[in-house]
Amino acid sequence: MTTPRSRRRRRERFLPYLLLAPALILLVGMLYPFGLGIYYSLTSYWLQYPNRFRFVWFDNYVDLLGEPLFVRALEFTIGFTLVAVAVQVGLGLAVALFLHARIPGRSAIRALMLMPLMIPPVITALMWKIMMASTNAGILNYVLSFIGVDPINWFGSTQGAIVSVLIIDTWGNLPFVALILLGGLQAIPTEPYEAALVDGAGPVAMLRYVTLPLLSPFIVLAVTFRAMDSLRIFDVIYATTAGGPNDATTNLQIMAYQYSFQWYQMGKGMAQAIVLLLLVVMVSYLLMRLWNRASESTQ
Amino acid sequence: MTSRAVSYQRLMRQVAIALASVVLLVWTVFPFVWILLTSLKSPGDIISVPPTFIFTPTVDNYAALVVGEQRGQYASTRPDFPRYFLNSMIISMGAVALSVAAGIPAAYALARFKFPGKNALAFVLLSFRFVPFIAFVIPLYILYQRFGLYNTHAGLILAYQLITLPFTVWMLRSFFMEIPMEIQEAAKIDGCSWLGVLGRVILPLSAPGISVTVILGFMFCWNAFNYPLMLAGRQTFPVTVGAIQFISYEQVLWGQMAAATIVAALPQLLLSLMVQKYIVRGLTMGAVK
Numbered sequence: 309m310t311t312p313r314s315r316r317r318r319r320e321r322f323l324p325y326l327l328l329a330p331a332l333i334l335l336v337g338m339l340y341p342f343g344l345g346i347y348y349s350l351t352s353y354w355l356q357y358p359n360r361f362r363f364v365w366f367d368n369y370v371d372l373l374g375e376p377l378f379v380r381a382l383e384f385t386i387g388f389t390l391v392a393v394a395v396q397v398g399l400g401l402a403v404a405l406f407l408h409a410r411i412p413g414r415s416a417i418r419a420l421m422l423m424p425l426m427i428p429p430v431i432t433a434l435m436w437k438i439m440m441a442s443t444n445a446g447i448l449n450y451v452l453s454f455i456g457v458d459p460i461n462w463f464g465s466t467q468g469a470i471v472s473v474l475i476i477d478t479w480g481n482l483p484f485v486a487l488i489l490l491g492g493l494q495a496i497p498t499e500p501y502e503a504a505l506v507d508g509a510g511p512v513a514m515l516r517y518v519t520l521p522l523l524s525p526f527i528v529l530a531v532t533f534r535a536m537d538s539l540r541i542f543d544v545i546y547a548t549t550a551g552g553p554n555d556a557t558t559n560l561q562i563m564a565y566q567y568s569f570q571w572y573q574m575g576k577g578m579a580q581a582i583v584l585l586l587l588v589v590m591v592s593y594l595l596m597r598l599w600n601r602a603s604e605s606t607q
Numbered sequence: 608m609t610s611r612a613v614s615y616q617r618l619m620r621q622v623a624i625a626l627a628s629v630v631l632l633v634w635t636v637f638p639f640v641w642i643l644l645t646s647l648k649s650p651g652d653i654i655s656v657p658p659t660f661i662f663t664p665t666v667d668n669y670a671a672l673v674v675g676e677q678r679g680q681y682a683s684t685r686p687d688f689p690r691y692f693l694n695s696m697i698i699s700m701g702a703v704a705l706s707v708a709a710g711i712p713a714a715y716a717l718a719r720f721k722f723p724g725k726n727a728l729a730f731v732l733l734s735f736r737f738v739p740f741i742a743f744v745i746p747l748y749i750l751y752q753r754f755g756l757y758n759t760h761a762g763l764i765l766a767y768q769l770i771t772l773p774f775t776v777w778m779l780r781s782f783f784m785e786i787p788m789e790i791q792e793a794a795k796i797d798g799c800s801w802l803g804v805l806g807r808v809i810l811p812l813s814a815p816g817i818s819v820t821v822i823l824g825f826m827f828c829w830n831a832f833n834y835p836l837m838l839a840g841r842q843t844f845p846v847t848v849g850a851i852q853f854i855s856y857e858q859v860l861w862g863q864m865a866a867a868t869i870v871a872a873l874p875q876l877l878l879s880l881m882v883q884k885y886i887v888r889g890l891t892m893g894a895v896k
Binding site: 411487584 | 886
């Protein structure tokens with residue numbers, strides 16, 4: 309015999325799943341295409357030639373290894389991420405420390421810094437594209453001419469294109485790093501500083517032995533988010549260099565895009581997408597371990 | 608150390624701080640100023656060497672955005688910006704509405720109940736923040752072509768769930784978890800069912816959190832570029848994809864593009880003022896408060 313109480317309890321056991329049902333349906337709707345994509349990566353799917361569709365096992369992946377563009381795109385993806393994260397977290401830390409010191413107009417600067425952060429990245433790219441016109445009509449080249457720099461061919465030269473993408477990405481994301489680290493700095497209690505002051509620590513020693521260790525979980529968090537986003541950067545590159553010149557700014561995401569949406573080789577494009585996904589998973593796993601260690605050591 | 612040396616040091620410190628503030632301000636704000644100026648220039652002023660700060664402002668570029676290029680020879684292929692703006696509104700609002708409708712009960716379940724598979728589910732949702740979009744857009748493109756969802760608002764709203772649903776569930780969950788359990792249990796003792804607790808306690812108390820989630824979710828949809836680039840067509844382009852249409856093989860319409868970037872960025876700038884305090888929390892899916 310079931311009492312009303314046990315019936316209610318049984319209903320309660322199913323309630324979470326009932327509540328989750330709409331989201332789970334949407335989630336399945338997301339995971340189904342992804343599963344299909346994994347399957348396509350094992351086929352010779354070429355949109356314009358449906359009759360060539362065959363299951364080819366890992367041929368697409370093996371072919372990638374012999375593809376010079378893939379090796380370069382992989383190198384650029386990793387290299388860009390390393391440099392972008394180092395530059396953005398380094399500068400972001402400097403900005404956060406600067407804003408943490410009680411400078412006049414801090415809250416105004418903080419509010420203004422949200423502007424680059426929240427506008428669409430592709431719009432950021434277009435704004436800089438206007439400023440980075442290659443002639444002296446471009447404001448950036450004009451300003452640089454005052455310090456004796458010859459007009460830079462921003463998007464037309466190999467190095468210029470890489471630097472341009474880095475500058476644009478940094479402009480859009482520096483505020484993100486700075487705000488995370490500023491939040492971290494404000495969360496540090498004053499006691500460790502007082503103790504260090506008693507021990508006669510100077511500002512540099514304070515930074516090295518008090519601030520940075522206590523800030524480390526936030527630094528790892530900023531590195532994680534920036535690394536994940538830099539590995540997958542697409543909008544800015546697409547709108548400025550489109551991967552050029554001479555494939556200098558082609559990363560894995562741009563390459564997979566070109567394969568699948570310019571040449572319609574969906575199977576190959578999908579294989580590249582999966583390689584990028586594996587790279588992202590690997591890096592996030594490493595950073596997660598680093599984060600665990602950092603947050604343990606501060607507790 | 609003499610007092611003169613100390614005051615000299617203090618002066619230098621203040622000069623350094625002022626200088627750094629100016630650099631930071633110029634770096635942050637100048638691009639906006641320059642684009643605003645560019646959007647108010649005539650074609651001749653835009654390509655003038657050296658770049659000019661003093662010119663007769665014109666609203667031609669904005670007029671061209673709204674009613675189309677009057678004198679241009681490419682009038683037939685001009686980007687239809689008012690439509691793109693409307694598309695951005697429809698898709699972003701639709702995507703957020705769907706995510707919030709599905710996300711409120713899901714977030715409540717994740718915040719309040721213990722059940723098998725809970726942590727795995729939360730982790731799967733979080734991992735969507737880090738997936739490369741291309742791994743999803745290739746199969747979606749193929750499916751959308753097959754099932755008639757390509758170049759439709761409905762198709763884009765569904766695709767945008769990849770952006771908004773994980774975000775909505777994680778944000779709402781973190782807001783729901785901030786409501787003390789005691790209040791909920793008191794309501795339970797007073798005879799509320801768990802659904803009653805959701806409707807009468809959780810939702811009213813977390814109304815500010817829900818508004819923040821809605822606004823941020825809308826902003827992330829507004830920023831989206833890569834999904835609509837592949838899944839939308841000329842009739843359904845949002846402003847982000849629309850803005851790059853000013854670059855064509857024939858020419859780059861710099862002035863109109865500058866005006867388009869201002870118009871595309873404006874809602875974001877206004878909305879971000881409203882949710883200032885929550886932006887970092889939103890961008891990290893609740894990891895940093």
